[in-house]
Structures are given as C-alpha cells and as structure tokens.
Amino acid sequence: MTATTVIRSADLVASPWKNGGGVTREVAAFPVGAALDTFVWRVSGADVAQAGPYSRFAGIDRTLVLLSGAGMLLDEVSGTQPVVHALREPLDIARFAGETAIDARLVDGATRDFNLMVRRGAATGEVAVLRDDTRTQLDADVVLLFCAHGELHVTAGDATQATTLTTNDTLRIDNASALSCEIKGKGALLAVSIRYTDTSRA
Numbered sequence: 001m002t003a004t005t006v007i008r009s010a011d012l013v014a015s016p017w018k019n020g021g022g023v024t025r026e027v028a029a030f031p032v033g034a035a036l037d038t039f040v041w042r043v044s045g046a047d048v049a050q051a052g053p054y055s056r057f058a059g060i061d062r063t064l065v066l067l068s069g070a071g072m073l074l075d076e077v078s079g080t081q082p083v084v085h086a087l088r089e090p091l092d093i094a095r096f097a098g099e100t101a102i103d104a105r106l107v108d109g110a111t112r113d114f115n116l117m118v119r120r121g122a123a124t125g126e127v128a129v130l131r132d133d134t135r136t137q138l139d140a141d142v143v144l145l146f147c148a149h150g151e152l153h154v155t156a157g158d159a160t161q162a163t164t165l166t167t168n169d170t171l172r173i174d175n176a177s178a179l180s181c182e183i184k185g186k187g188a189l190l191a192v193s194i195r196y197t198d199t200s201r202a
Contacts, residue, residue: 002157002175009168012045023047024115027170028144030194041118041125041194043144045168048072049110053103060098060117063127065190066090067148069111077101087113091129091148091188114146114190122198130189138176140193145171150187156180165189 012025029042036042036057045067054074066072066087074085074094078101085094088107096102098117118125123141129148130136138156145154147169153162154171157179163171167187173179183189 002173002177002179004156004159004163004174005172006163006165007170007172009166012168022049027146028172030142039117039119040122040196041116041142043117043146043170043192044115046113046115047110048104048106048113051103051105053101056101057098057117059120061120061125062096062098063116063125064094064096065114065127065129065148066092067112067114070106070108072107072111072113073105075103075105077103087111091190093127093129114148116192118194123194123196125195126193128191128193130183130191132183132186132188134183136181136183136191138173138179138181138191138193140176141174141196142192142194143173143176143179144190144192144194145173145181146190146192148188148190150185152183152185152187152189154189155182 014023014025024044024046027043030040071088076083087094116125116127147165147167149167151166153164155162
C-alpha cells in the first residue's frame with residue numbers, strides 16, 4: 001500500500017563525513033538507523049568546503065548531484081585512463097562506483113551536493129530532474145522527491161491536497177506503483193527511484 005512521508009530540511013541532522021573531511025545530512029536510509037557499512041540505500045546532502053579525497057564505499061553505486069556553488073571536478077585516480085566527472089552547473093550529475101578512488105577539486109569555493117548511495121546487488125537507484133510545472137508517473141519500491149530549489153506543490157496519486165516542498169525538503173513515497181504525480185510551481189525536484197533487487201532486503 002502506498003505511504004507518504006514529508007521530511008523537512010529543518011529536521012535534518014548534521015554529522016561528519018566517513019573520512020572526517022566534511023559535513024553530511026542524512027535525508028533517509030534503509031534500514032532505518034543503518035550504519036555506513038550496512039545500509040541498502042542512503043540519501044543525503046553534503047557541504048563541501050575544501051578539496052580532498054572522497055570516502056570509499058565498497059560495493060556501493062553512487063550518484064552525486066551539484067545543488068549550489070561554482071562546481072567541482074571529481075578525478076578518478078585509479079586506472080590507466082584518467083576520468084574527470086565535471087559538475088559545473090547546479091543539477092549536473094555524476095555517477096561512479098563507491099570503491100573508486102576520487103579526489104574532489106572545487107572550481108571556486110564551497111559547494112553543496114546531493115548523494116544517492118545504493119548497495120550493489122540489493123537495490124538499484126536512479127535520479128531524474130523535474131522542473132517547474134510537470135506531470136509524471138512514479139513506479140518504484142521507494143521514491144524520494146527532493147526539492148533542490150524553489151517552492152513546489154506535489155500531488156501524488158489520489159491525494160486531495162498538495163504537499164508543499166521548499167529547498168531541501170523531501171517527499172518520500174513507499175510502494176509507488178504506476179502512481180500519477182502532478183507538480184506545480186517554480187523550482188526543481190530530484191526524483192529518486194529505488195527498486196529492490198534482493199527482495200529479502202525490502
């Protein structure tokens with residue numbers, strides 16, 4: 001049965017990165033309260049104030065979205081062919097394996113980013129950008145609609161009242177099966193779709 005939860009930005013708690021090099025705010029994770037080495041999936045925001053290496057997460061597929069700031073360059077420092085993930089504009093997206101050695105360079109000062117981490121073999125995750133007034137269909141075990149900026153009013157399924165999201169608020173929808181969704185307002189949402197591949201973990 002479909003269930004919705006609103007997660008407000010003001011309720012997010014700051015904690016240090018795994019490697020101590022920055023601050024992260026967990027939006028949601030499964031299982032609830034899971035440690036960094038046991039989660040199936042985790043969604044968070046991070047403030048990046050300085051260049052340096054990213055924490056490594058073996059067996060995790062990562063998606064990173066630039067939310068604000070002048071941008072960052074993520075250098076993969078392993079392998080024979082150099083790879084650079086360039087995040088120069090807000091809502092630019094990078095995808096990489098969590099065990100990859102990554103060094104981050106800031107283009108011009110601090111940035112804020114959005115992170116989706118999914119345990120390979122247990123689940124898959126996708127991130128899409130939805131802007132301004134739009135209609136879409138949601139179909140995943142878990143959907144998180146994260147407001148990257150602006151003010152947006154979201155009506156999902158047969159809800160009689162829209163949920164208003166402002167910057168860094170999230171609407172979580174569990175068991176979204178072919179669920180219609182109408183979005184009104186000015187801004188951008190990150191639509192995270194998580195599907196369990198190991199059903200014993202769901």
